[in-house]
Amino acid sequence: MQFKILEIMTKEKTNPKNSTFTKFDNEGNIRHDYNSLADSITALPVLSSSVIQLVSFTEKSNETDIEDVLSIINDDQSLTSHVLRVANASKYAKMVKSDTLTDAIQLLGLEKVRDVALASSFMGNLLDPYSKGFNWEAFWKHSISVGIISSLIAKFLGREDFEKFYTAGLLHDMGKVGAFCIDEKNMLLVAKKAREHKISMIQAELMTEAPRHDLLGHAICKRWNLPEYIGQVCRNHHNISRNQRNISMTDSHNDFIDVVILANYLVHKIGLGYSGHNSTENGIEEVLEYLEINNQDLKKIEELAKNEIKQSGGMMELLG
Ligand SMILES: [Fe+2]
Ligand SMILES: [Fe+2]
Known part of the structure; x- marks a missing residue:
């Protein structure tokens, strides 16, 4: 996969908007200033x-x-x-x-x-469900499903603070909404590349050198003074290995990150909503190990998740 992305990258680098928040390093690589980008967002519809x-x-x-x-x-x-x-x-x-x-x-x-x-x-507020080249209703369904399944996994693990997991799951991809608010055209282009090449949004962002939705989501959380666990989930939900994360291996935020990664994986596997791409994360076994969930439990969780989503069906339909 790494090879495929590199190959595409050489052919398909897009022209990123010439922005005050985009700098080039000595080797000519783009460096985005995520804090300034987050500051430039005056309204984020999901967070009044x-x-x-x-x-x-x-x-x-x-x-x-x-x-x-x-x-x-x-x-x-x-x-x-x-x-x-x-x-x-x-x-x-x-x-x-x-x-x-x-x-x-x-x-x-x-x-x-x-x-x-x-x-x-x-x-x-801002996002007309079907216009502007992105299916925001399906994106919302994706986000809400990750929220529901994250809280379900947390309950399964005996966590009393399972509502926090709901919030973290719901908001994990809000950097994508932020990217849309900053530069509509560029965000839609990234989503198109992800679809065309059957890669994830994060891979398409790296490929096109667009702002990364994980880092942008984290910067938005800081800007809005949201609790640290939400920021860490935004920032690390594509870092499957704990040693890829910016926090220590034993930091308690890792539990939130692991649960949301697993929920995100299940939502893609079951096929709920649309997050901008259709590929599932590899290497989920590592997260299962951290959470001490065996394959039998995973099957149980998947069944519970399908049921829970069915029951919350009414919520999804309210969006129209
Ligand atoms: Fe994501
Ligand atoms: Fe997601």
Whole structure:
């Protein structure tokens, strides 16, 4: 694979946009300034401040006051109507009609409300689901599936903080959204190369010398003051070996990274959504070893994942 990429690289280097944030080193290689790139993003649809607040509420749900949640949602008209619409959708409320936000939140539960908020924030803002040459609805389905399966694996491993794994999984690829916000054309070109050559987005980014979505995602996390575990997952979710990561082999963030890598692998294997490419990661055995998951457990997890995704089907359909 390495050889194939090098071969393509020599033929297909794209012309990266002449940007203030792109420098050349002594050998003429492109060096992107990820912090400045992240600073240049004025709005990232997936991360409005109300959504960030809701996400952090769900991570410590036993301390959450429903009044706080209400006040966040009340400030956002389109979010309020989305939550009410979902609460009244037949899958969640066959008998009860939710006229007020309080009813709706009680009926749906905080986690579903967070999902609605994330979905409506992501799909309702900037990214028209099918236009602009990228299927953002399928990308969202990919992200949400990685979130669901990450939290499922965390539960399987007995982690009490499984909601954090959901958030980390959901946001692992947000560098791709960031790349789109910075330079739409270039990001779409990278996705096209990934499809054409049947390689992953990260390989296509290296091939075209475009900004890498893992490093960009990490810079965005720092810029938005998101918790360190999310930043580390963004940065390292393509570094399968712990010794390729920028943290020590025993750092506790490795667990988040390993789980999201496994979830990402399963989502590609099962064929859920679309992340810009169709190739699966090699060398997943190493991650299984770190997590002490044997092949029998992996089969169990895959079955559980398929079921869980089926049950959350309603959420995916809300995006239209
Ligand atoms: Fe990725
Ligand atoms: Fe992904």
